[in-house]
Amino acid sequence: MAPPRYELTIRGPISRTVLDLVQTRFDHMSTEGADGTVLVVDNVDQASVRALLTLLWDTGHHVLAFEEKTA
Template structure:
């Protein structure tokens, strides 16, 4: 399966430290908008999406919508 783009809408702004970890582990990460409640990751495969969701879960960040 080809890598694609995922957009995750989060219940609350993502913590800066969590975002730093995500940007270290994954390429092409952005948080458009001022409040940091949307996370966009480009060129991500299914295994990486799972790892990202587990990281968010482990850090107490709740995703309320995922588009991919």
């Protein structure tokens, strides 16, 4: 079974400080899109996903969509 991959769409850009913090905790990739930024994290458990969402909310980022992707 492939490890889970989560895609989060965030309104606007993610601040550099938050991206640096995310990078220290997760394998991630982010891309700018028309609707905001898509942040992709791989191989994380539910507790880590909750911590990531809390971090984004606490730093004023608006999560527009959250989706689990399977390979």
